[in-house]
Amino acid sequence: MSGALIVEAAGPAVTVQDFGRPGHLADGLSPGGAMDVVALHEGAALLGVAPGGAVIEMGGMGGRFRLTAPARVALTGAPMRATADGAGLRWNAVHALTEGAVLEVGGCLAGQYGYLSLGGGIATPEVMGSRSVHTRAGIGAPLRTGDQLELGPDPAMARVGLCLPDGDRFEGGVLRVLPSAQTRLYPPETGARFETTAFARAARGSRLGVALSGAGVGFALPDALSLLSEVTVAGDVQITGDGTPFLLLADCQTTGGYPRIACILPMDLPRAAQAAPGAALRFLFVDAGEALKLHRRWLRDLAALPERCAPLHRDPADMADLLSAQLISGVTDGAELS
Amino acid sequence: MSDPAPRIARLGLSGLLVSFADRLSDPANRAALALRAAVEAEAWPGVVETAPSLASLFVRVDPEVTDPAEIEDRLRTLATARDWTAAPLPAGRRLWRVPCAFGGTAGPQLAEAADLAGVSAEAAIAQLTAAPVRVLTLGFSPGQPYMGTLPETWDIPRQTELTREVPVGALVVAVRQLIIFTAPSPTGWRHIGQTGFRGFQPQSPTPILLRAGDEVQLIPVDPGALDGLDPPGGTSEALP
Numbered sequence: 250m251s252g253a254l255i256v257e258a259a260g261p262a263v264t265v266q267d268f269g270r271p272g273h274l275a276d277g278l279s280p281g282g283a284m285d286v287v288a289l290h291e292g293a294a295l296l297g298v299a300p301g302g303a304v305i306e307m308g309g310m311g312g313r314f315r316l317t318a319p320a321r322v323a324l325t326g327a328p329m330r331a332t333a334d335g336a337g338l339r340w341n342a343v344h345a346l347t348e349g350a351v352l353e354v355g356g357c358l359a360g361q362y363g364y365l366s367l368g369g370g371i372a373t374p375e376v377m378g379s380r381s382v383h384t385r386a387g388i389g390a391p392l393r394t395g396d397q398l399e400l401g402p403d404p405a406m407a408r409v410g411l412c413l414p415d416g417d418r419f420e421g422g423v424l425r426v427l428p429s430a431q432t433r434l435y436p437p438e439t440g441a442r443f444e445t446t447a448f449a450r451a452a453r454g455s456r457l458g459v460a461l462s463g464a465g466v467g468f469a470l471p472d473a474l475s476l477l478s479e480v481t482v483a484g485d486v487q488i489t490g491d492g493t494p495f496l497l498l499a500d501c502q503t504t505g506g507y508p509r510i511a512c513i514l515p516m517d518l519p520r521a522a523q524a525a526p527g528a529a530l531r532f533l534f535v536d537a538g539e540a541l542k543l544h545r546r547w548l549r550d551l552a553a554l555p556e557r558c559a560p561l562h563r564d565p566a567d568m569a570d571l572l573s574a575q576l577i578s579g580v581t582d583g584a585e586l587s
Numbered sequence: 588m589s590d591p592a593p594r595i596a597r598l599g600l601s602g603l604l605v606s607f608a609d610r611l612s613d614p615a616n617r618a619a620l621a622l623r624a625a626v627e628a629e630a631w632p633g634v635v636e637t638a639p640s641l642a643s644l645f646v647r648v649d650p651e652v653t654d655p656a657e658i659e660d661r662l663r664t665l666a667t668a669r670d671w672t673a674a675p676l677p678a679g680r681r682l683w684r685v686p687c688a689f690g691g692t693a694g695p696q697l698a699e700a701a702d703l704a705g706v707s708a709e710a711a712i713a714q715l716t717a718a719p720v721r722v723l724t725l726g727f728s729p730g731q732p733y734m735g736t737l738p739e740t741w742d743i744p745r746q747t748e749l750t751r752e753v754p755v756g757a758l759v760v761a762v763r764q765l766i767i768f769t770a771p772s773p774t775g776w777r778h779i780g781q782t783g784f785r786g787f788q789p790q791s792p793t794p795i796l797l798r799a800g801d802e803v804q805l806i807p808v809d810p811g812a813l814d815g816l817d818p819p820g821g822t823s824e825a826l827p
Contacts (some may be wrong), residue, residue, distance in 0.1 A: 273795075274638035274645060276795040278730075298714075377789070387728070388789050395774070428598075433596065477640075477641055477642055478724075480602070502726070512600070513600070541654060
């Protein structure tokens with residue numbers, strides 16, 4: 250019996266996600282999957298399970314969830330305020346929750362996407378090899394009150410009380426890029442201006458992508474409207490008709506006819522996705538050979554995350570958490586001391 | 588062709604794009620389909636995905652396995668080894684027969700589209716059903732075919748205003764191509780017919796029915812004939 254997670258309330262952009270469905274571009278289906286894959290690796294490292302299981306992605310705000318059986322949870326990605334039966338839960342850590350526990354996750358304190366991973370993973374049916382909800386493609390839907398998600402068996406129930414260092418990808422920053430399909434059509438001075446422009450994440454954004462705003466003139470190509478549609482990928486920096494960049498993200502279309510001035514490296518996609526409206530973003534072209542080195546180092550770092558998990562030091566100020574750890578009753582129970 | 592040698596561009600860390608033309612061109616689409624089959628047959632280590640578009644081929648490399656620059660070199664050699672626009676279309680393609688009701692409430696913009704093409708509604712139906720059209724690429728939504736290439740006379744523009752929604756199975760036309768929608772959708776293309784075709788069924792063992800390169804023969808029927816259709820609203824057979 251692995252139990253289930255019952256959704257008592259959920260924000261508007263709470264979905265089940267894993268690493269998505271790569272390999273279907275020819276079918277017209279983009280890979281989708283978690284907007285911040287680093288958070289999935291962190292959740293798996295904290296839980297001591299293989300990365301790739303399905304988790305709950307919480308865009309902007311979380312929800313209230315009830316467990317029908319004991320379960321371990323890891324909270325990663327954009328930090329959010331979280332409690333279990335009213336007791337505060339440290340973010341970027343793994344916790345044991347009891348049967349019937351009610352987990353409440355509030356709004357983002359920084360960033361855009363928080364993640365709730367469970368020890369046994371979420372066992373919703375797979376569609377085309379993945380459990381990722383891809384609303385635009387017509388696969389699944391955001392979670393709603395009353396939904397009940399079956400959980401898989403937890404292989405490491407005893408592994409709790411661990412945390413990872415806080416991430417630094419929730420406030421925008423520099424996005425490293427390589428050329429994309431139309432970069433060659435831009436004069437070098439436009440490419441240079443693209444790198445020196447201080448962009449900000451605009452209000453418009455979703456799992457498909459986010460719009461940027463920036464000071465100064467745009468980056469439109471004179472003949473952009475006559476471009477023939479070609480494959481687009483997550484990370485492409487598409488220049489829309491008004492000359493402003495639009496970053497394509499997980500659920501983007503598979504083809505597009507807008508020019509693409511650059512393509513963000515996979516390692517910086519979580520930073521792009523986590524940038525909240527108003528966050529400052531810049532672009533930096535890197536050499537292809539350097540990009541490959543950086544990418545491979547990033548993959549090694551992700552694989553090494555389990556070794557970075559450290560024991561969770563309890564914050565004495567967090568009284569409710571202390572109570573849940575039964576330290577107070579341990580001190581006052583005289584019978585146990587004799 | 589204005590640009591006989593295919594152009595190869597890197598697309599981010601792991602993508603390569605081989606373009607055969609800068610505008611819609613039937614030979615360029617055939618070249619993309621033929622080169623795709625050849626790349627798949629090479630089975631180079633590290634190539635994890637190929638996807639043809641209207642006039643280009645996308646190749647995705649796993650950069651953990653192979654430096655994409657190596658695949659770029661191999662791809663350049665293969666892409667320039669012959670005239671791919673003259674290559675035969677790949678094996679394994681299929682012919683689909685799809686019943687379609689034209690005009691009336693099933694295709695409210697048939698007369699308008701025919702007018703733009705300079706023919707009568709009857710002649711339009713005859714032209715669009717005279718021979719199979721090829722699936723040039725799938726895109727926009729999962730399994731959604733862009734089919735053609737239609738004769739020059741069908742180089743009609745998209746509408747400036749979007750139609751708020753056409754139903755799943757709708758047949759629309761613009762810029763020498765036909766689309767059968769796989770989900771209800773807004774569109775700037777003109778809605779000329781209705782099929783019972785369901786090109787994407789996520790719960791099915793074969794969720795995506797069509798493949799780029801398949802041929803689709805539209806068969807004109809009365810609207811009532813669509814009601815009795817068995818899923819998926821069309822039949823297929825292997826092409827020789």
